[in-house]
């Protein structure tokens with residue numbers, strides 16, 4: 001299959017982008033991707049070698065599970081040498097989770113893996129899908145003069161912006177501009193030209209072989225604090241059977257109410273081996289537990305900082321680390337390690 005044409009493997013998992021409206025029922029149904037060229041004739045103008053693979057059945061991304069991530073990694077690993085890059089068409093609802101998970105599962109990635117989707121099906125007149133698809137393919141096949149990929153990482157491309165996958169969240173259920181990377185600048189902007197920001201893009205070492213990872217442990221939970229949260233609820237969550245890790249969504253820079261029962265429950269949970277990671281409820285900014293008394297008490301209870309991580313990235317990173325059977329100490333250490341560009345260490349970290 002290796003040709004002098006740029007080659008891309010297009011994987012359609014499901015989601016709005018690949019749907020057409022059933023004229024009888026008005027319901028959106030997945031279309032056969034072998035008919036892609038019929039719907040996007042523009043693709044013929046490029047000298048790309050495009051091979052497509054379709055999930056059967058195609059799935060709404062609300063149904064995505066770690067087993068689907070493993071399937072994607074298997075497909076990419078199996079075809080790694082044959083293609084210059086990979087484009088994954090995915091529903092927007094959980095795209096940020098999939099992108100985050102893949103960034104941890106594809107160790108030593110040196111080729112682009114670009115996820116995209118759309119808010120309107122590709123067959124509709126005002127679709128955003130064509131633009132997203134065509135540009136994602138172009139990004140996935142763009143190389144430097146030395147033949148290396150310009151964007152050797154897992155990204156989301158949506159509405160003109162190329163974002164690091166594990167930094168991105170879906171922020172709007174209606175707008176075409178539906179994703180944001182709040183805590184890390186975009187990697188490229190697509191206008192008349194695609195303007196890349198090389199200093200922000202991860203450097204890859206193509207001499208290192210891709211190491212695929214498949215294991216996940218889903219015994220994790222996200223616990224969001226709110227004024228009035230009850231002791232019974234927190235107790236039930238922290239004592240859920242088999243629970244191994246908790247994302248604690250706190251206020252501001254990582255603060256929680258000063259209630260003895262809450263701190264005691266958290267402390268007792270960390271002593272039982274549960275990893276508790278502090279992530280802010282704010283859409284941007286970083287955890288800094290040392291800043292207020294309401295934060296420092298969490299640190300003293302054994303809660304660790306998630307820094308400026310997205311929830312999607314923190315939860316998939318935890319599932320990935322737990323799946324690989326690291327000890328609690330090793331997991332805590334790795335949560336404080338930048339594995340795939342998912343966190344930025346704030347200045348206070350180095351003090």
Ligand code: ASP
Nearest residue numbers: 015016060061091092093
């Ligand atoms: N519910 C759809 C999904 O996430 C929405 C979309 O594709 O944007 O699969």
